[in-house]
Amino acid sequence: MAICTGCSLLCEDIVATYENGALTHVKNLCRKGHGHFQAAFTERTVPMIDGEQVTLDRAIAKAAEILKSAKSPLLYGWSNSTLEAQAAGIKLAEKLGATMDDTSSFCQGILMERILSGKIPSCTLDDVRNYADTSIFWGSDPSSSHPRHLSRFSYYPRGEKRQKSYEEERTCIVVDVRKSATARLCSNYYFRVAPGGDAQFMEAILAVLEGKIPKVGDKKKMIELGSHLKKTKWGVIFPGPGMIDSLQDKMELFERLLAKLNEITTFKVIPMVGHYNMRGFNELMLEKTGFINRVSFKGGAAAHGPEHSALVAAKTCDAALVIGSDPLSALPFCTAHALARLPLIAIDPRRSLTTDAAKVVIPSAISGLEAGGTAVRMDGVKIKFEPIIDTNLLSDEQILTRIMEAI
């Protein structure tokens, strides 16, 4: 059995057959995971300096030289690396006095901080399968982002206390700005909000729960939703980036909603983490530094603040190491532009816009396929995996250790 590192569900029941260096047959893997597994055979990177192919040793030595001569380097990425590689990265950052940040900084970070500090109650996905009777997808579309979410945990499977499952015992509610693929599955409980209207919708639910008339939305439908939430025995909310981006600094409202729901019944929250080990990075950073992301090790002690986020640090740092991420495609233009002008080191198994623009490219093994390690699933469960394809490539952890040795 193989483990898929295509998304943060880390599906453990994959049966893959490889023959003559190609994926011949694979079972139980969703379309997204299938693409991830096939990625091992296309567009692989080679060690490069300034666009010219070099030996791996020279690329690593050049990377070490750039990082060593930089005054304030930025180490960014990490969400697609194993816990072992992240731990090596933190050591490297401490040694360099670098700024370290990951994708949670502008994605699920504000929610993850509250979950890891215990302000917002959470649970595991296995609890969801066994006990949950209401799953709310708020600003998330698991059918597209985590295709097996509904079938493995949140809606269709039969659990210990939910033997009749979706037919009688489970309800799926979707709150989104568009009628997503998931919303099509539960059209009776689909609530459309205007972009940025999540806070208002939250206030409307709070009003209904307190017995008042809601100010927004279809009043009859909102009252129906309120009475359904009151009748729920064990509920769970899966907030996606849609909700987090819309709420921004109004997260207290979400905390209030959860406190109110938990006065009436049990409600938990599991963030819809995208990358397979973003939660792992947040947990590891919290353990080592006391902060989940946006940390600067300049001067020895760990400092945290918005000024250390990748978005700001990209403009103030003088060199950057990007690992397992493609910020030049994913981040806003001004940040991408600032990053592209720096001496950039990219550690990536596959070609991307970032590797194309990087000064030094170091190829790595794909975690989960060619390299083993440990990762943390979106609900905090640690999952260990072994490589399923033989390779001569170094893992992220080995590359980072070699860079550190060379500094």
Add this chain to the structure above:
Amino acid sequence: MVGAMEIYMLLPKTNCKKCGLPTCMAFAVGLLGREKKVDECTPLIEEKKYEAKLKKLREVMAPIENASETGLIIHPERCFGCGNCVVACPVNVAAEPTRSAVGLGPESEKVILRVEDGVVVANNLKECRRFGPNKTLCNACTATCPSKAIEFV
């Protein structure tokens, strides 16, 4: 998916009874249920004025004729491989109560639906509730599909 009315509009609408059925509408329903074949409507084949209609009818009937014994049509290009149908199918649940029923990928050969190479495939259609003359109109797989990748005729 094409409906009986759409097929009826492409028939001669003369109720000539040459196909053995009393009306063209009954023949359209027969075509949709795969009990009748397009060639059984002799006027449509023989008379030149229906040539365009015949061509169109063959086009709309092509996916129906390729459907499986239970009328199941899978569009692999639309499938997400989410496995909702695999977990929801009552036959799969009965065949693998410790795997398919709890959300894991099936292992045995008894299941009808399984996800292979990223898309759903159907086997063992004789076990399907829609198989044979005494079929039940179960729609667990189509109702749980987020992308309409599975359809029944």
